[in-house]
Amino acid sequence: MTDLAIPAAARPAGGASPRTGRRGPGTRWRPYAFLAPFMVLFIGLYLVPIAYAIYQALYTTKSSGLGLGAASTSTKFAGLGNFITVFTGGTFWTGIGRVLLFGVVQIPVMIVLAVLLALILDSGLVRLRRLFRLAMFLPYAVPGVIAAILWSFLYYPSLSPIVPVIHHLGAGSFDFLGGHTVLWSIANIVTWEWTGYDMLIYIAALQSIPHDLYESARVEGASEWQIAWRIKLPLIAPALGMSAVFSIIGTLQLFNEPTVLRALTPNVTSTYTPNMYAYSVAFAQNNYNLAAAIAVGLAAITFVFSFLLLGFLTKRQILQ
């Protein structure tokens, strides 16, 4: 079981086999020439902006007096000053804590839901498999901002058809956008959007399992539930692990849904998540240096968490 590596769906497509045949000294430049377009774009659009962001984070803009007019403002080297402001201020860590709490609850719920749906669809118990698969994948096709707007209309008391129903059922007036509930309302939107996507990944992983494993299990008297729990799940564990890593990376960068809900409730502040904090500092406060420091800090935390999770999964031999 453990020698089944990452299932086909999650493996990167296209493994080029090395070219056979002689290579003379005149042809050594060829691999680099093939890589050149990619490297140019990778360096130019990926590495250079990251380096520039780190560079910007080391500077700060200082004014003097009233701060009006060109003469009174200048950009100075600040060293780690911006990073100290970010890491010692409470706003950044509150945002990180919030998205981590969000992730700890929302990611397992989403993965469990997606696995259940994938198992049900894979078990052959359901007719119209393709229809259900498509239906559950549709929310992913809806752009994130549109999804958040749709759900905000379902949440906002005076626009929502759900709130009056809850009221009629005797549960009082439930405020989806209240101070303690808005985070979970956002979690609901994110789960709605991404469960179908994860479900498809798991279905693909399940389809790569050879069916004679099931046959031999049934011969030995295993029930469908035991097959699912003891054969299917362990074999798709790598896919679960990878989707967990991607989910944690995405959760740490949460931005779309809280920003859309911000227009409807003051309970989502401009610094609700670290990404929103960086955006607000850059575009409302016009302080690009501090925003760069926040972004670099967020990237560092994301690296740490994804490496931790990858390390944990590799140790448990879920991933190789």
Place this chain on the structure above:
Amino acid sequence: MNRPTSNRPPVPAGAARRGSARRATARHTTLRLGVLAAVAALALAACGSSGNSPASSAASGGKVTLTFWSWVPGIAKQVALFNQSHPTIHVNLVQTPTGAAGTYAKMFTAIKAGDTPDLGQIEFDVLPSFARTGGLLNLAKYGANSDAGDFTPTAWKQVDFGGGTWAIPQATGPTGLFYNATLFKKYGLSVPTTWAQFASEAQSLHAAHPGVYLTNFDTDPSWLAMFAWQAGGRWFQIQGNSWKLGFTDSGSMQVANYWQKLIASKAIPVEPSFNAAWYKQLGNGTLLTWPTAQWGTTIMQDDAASGSGQWRIAPMPQWSAGASSYGQYGGSTTAVFKTTKHPQAALTFALWMNTNAQAIQAGVVAGFGWPAATSGTSVPALHGTVSYFGPDRFYPIFQTSQKDTAPGWSYGPDYATVLTQMGDLFSGLSSGSATLPSILNSAGQEQAASLKSAGISVTG
């Protein structure tokens, strides 16, 4: 691989392959060059977009071309009028999204990049922030101050500060009380003339009809600023070479305590304005009034059409009976950026746009606000009626409001941060974990700290 053939003379190993490889390489090279050319062409096309053209230089025949970024609906008409009447200057209007929705960020970045248009639309509250970047042209150097008399003093003082004249005022935001007259009659309310009356009506209305409110408390701090302004509060003042902060001065605290009492008694809900749910509430009678500026007439006609005919406009309530003091809400200017190659022509355009009667008429019809030019108040559009608001002329109300605007209000050098930070603090209002007076106190302290850390001189 060499495949030995019997008839052929011995060929050096790999030569045949090299030959075909050379042809293949030639094909590959052509292909690669073709792809590179296509990518380069696409990249160039993407980079050069006409909307972001920097300050243009003189075109053929000595005609000056200027670029102007604005989002005011209907401003294209004013620009067209200018172009017709000024053969030597041609202004290209670029319609952008609303300032706060991204155009200000675009302008700030353009200033950093040195790639600004000639002119831009900038509202009063962020004008000092732009002056701070050093990217605005000081119009005093080009004789703008001689035209100061063409504009109302309140408006001129918002553009002439800190040693420079940073823009030409376009429209101001004189305030009044919009109210639903039909529902006022239904609920037996009279139009409040004092804030005390407003408060008692708010409470009795909500007690009698729990699903109805007199107004909402907008979570945009600019709305609260309007009331603080009216009560004589001054969040920012220039004293010598420093800024004096007054978030907790007596006028601001009076306003904070007043609204806090209403919020705490649940007579007024805390919710953001200018969204789909709020327009619905204005139109369907959940909210009965909207204290706001004159430009709100266009907003209501456009977005809360279901209330048409039911609403009227009254003067803003006063703190003491018989007083006449008003705050302002919004308002904008036409500013010239420093990198312009034609400062004189740009100034001509800015002055013409904001003082010419035809241009102002077109602007008022489009809903840009209340003209800042003193001559602007005589344009016909201001003296008519709007069917949404019934048969009454609203001109006298706003003219008085403009005339009696409380003096001395100033927006600070980083107002956007004030709005963001105070807006964030408002999240504690509806749950009761924060009160308005404590919020103003915190906001004042946060703003003082952030200005000081940026090196700006703050006193008091």
